[in-house]
Amino acid sequence: MSRPTTPRTRSKVYDSAHAALADLTSGIRLMSGGFGLCGIPENSIDVIADMPIGNLTVISNNIGNSGRGLAKLLQRRQVHHAICTYVGGNPDLEQQILNGEISVELVPQGTFSERIRAAGLGIRAFYTPTGVGTVVAEGKEVRMFDKPCLLEYPLDADVAIIKAQRGDTYGNLWFKEAARNFSPLMAMAAHTTIVEVEELVPLGGIPAEDVHLPGIFVQRIYQGRNYRNEIEILKVQG
Amino acid sequence: MLGQVIDLFTPGCSVNLGIGLPTTILDVLAQRHANDPTAPDLDMFIQSENGVLGVAGRPTHAEASPTLINAGKETIRVRPGASFFDSALSFGMIRGGHIDFCILGGMEVDADGNLANWIVPGQKITGMGGAMDLVHGARHVVVVMTHFTKSGEAKLKEHCTLPLTGMHCVHTVVTDLGVFTPGNGRFHIRTLAPGITSADLNIPAHLLTLEDSGHASTT
Numbered sequence: 484m485s486r487p488t489t490p491r492t493r494s495k496v497y498d499s500a501h502a503a504l505a506d507l508t509s510g511i512r513l514m515s516g517g518f519g520l521c522g523i524p525e526n527s528i529d530v531i532a533d534m535p536i537g538n539l540t541v542i543s544n545n546i547g548n549s550g551r552g553l554a555k556l557l558q559r560r561q562v563h564h565a566i567c568t569y570v571g572g573n574p575d576l577e578q579q580i581l582n583g584e585i586s587v588e589l590v591p592q593g594t595f596s597e598r599i600r601a602a603g604l605g606i607r608a609f610y611t612p613t614g615v616g617t618v619v620a621e622g623k624e625v626r627m628f629d630k631p632c633l634l635e636y637p638l639d640a641d642v643a644i645i646k647a648q649r650g651d652t653y654g655n656l657w658f659k660e661a662a663r664n665f666s667p668l669m670a671m672a673a674h675t676t677i678v679e680v681e682e683l684v685p686l687g688g689i690p691a692e693d694v695h696l697p698g699i700f701v702q703r704i705y706q707g708r709n710y711r712n713e714i715e716i717l718k719v720q721g
Numbered sequence: 722m723l724g725q726v727i728d729l730f731t732p733g734c735s736v737n738l739g740i741g742l743p744t745t746i747l748d749v750l751a752q753r754h755a756n757d758p759t760a761p762d763l764d765m766f767i768q769s770e771n772g773v774l775g776v777a778g779r780p781t782h783a784e785a786s787p788t789l790i791n792a793g794k795e796t797i798r799v800r801p802g803a804s805f806f807d808s809a810l811s812f813g814m815i816r817g818g819h820i821d822f823c824i825l826g827g828m829e830v831d832a833d834g835n836l837a838n839w840i841v842p843g844q845k846i847t848g849m850g851g852a853m854d855l856v857h858g859a860r861h862v863v864v865v866m867t868h869f870t871k872s873g874e875a876k877l878k879e880h881c882t883l884p885l886t887g888m889h890c891v892h893t894v895v896t897d898l899g900v901f902t903p904g905n906g907r908f909h910i911r912t913l914a915p916g917i918t919s920a921d922l923n924i925p926a927h928l929l930t931l932e933d934s935g936h937a938s939t940t
Contacts, residue, residue: 569848591850592849616888617853666807668807
């Protein structure tokens, strides 16, 4: 697939989430970063939930939980197909599966991560031992190496919405703690990557050695606002 | 039971703890340290599939951060020398054979070392998460689970009946009744819990073997 080019005269920086997401349409493949509620692109999800688009294929580790995160898109019936690794504790999803409104494809998390990475890095296919002898192997080529392995293919998307703690105007990104997870991979794999950041810094504001995701993979960046940054399960000492 | 798992760890080892019962091992370790602060620290590096190496138990209220969580989405703290990385690197760490121990829960383990732990047909589908990757690559895959189901059947079986998580992947099974090594159609009994005999295991005798000495050691 040919990647979009950003002409030098066009800044990657958008004034708002609405501006950055305005040209999203129904029917697209949408990747969304985050593990549970950790590192999710809150502002982009909120804006998409209010847009009159639907029939989306959503690719994300989870698809929300109890009305939070991507569950908003489920509640507004915007999702047609979901590709995830874990969907437990999601009553919004369970109901739509039973009604036949949504189809769900479950992918082992390591294979999910590597398929997305492969899409971004131009790897056309790879073999992994994960899933051999399980339902995941159905319909797939098996080849013997030191142990049997399944042939897996890249997983790409039209748009990726991700969140980083800090980003500069070229789209160089820095992620906080464990909020990194799938976001750098999705940024590489998607045709158009849209990042929201808590801190938008000037060009070069992140030292080159500390860049977690080079801006070459990013097409649009905007200053995020009013983060809830929710803790899903609080476990503390005492 | 969790103590038997901890006894497998070596100083400085790397460990992935699965969600649920395995992560409570950290609470057991914290309690042991609280009871005897002079005991040598295992100095483990605990990995969490969501991109953390160096998980170190529960944070204080002040430390708790929405971006510092484990695979079960619970808040954690990290140890000195911890690192963060993306999910592809995380699973590469596992699949590439760099993790010493993977500790997982189980529903069934069979005598060929097959594991079923992610779905019960007819019940709600949650997905496999990282489980199918976790069983491939760790130097030592340990399943820790209660010995019996609620209806009294042994979870150690000749053949798994539930959909599999992985084939020929379990090195050690730890239950409340003992520690076993599955393989080649048999469960080798390594240890039995105090007061337990092989007859209590509810496993057909032809599936059981004792250690090479001919006697099962008891602790």
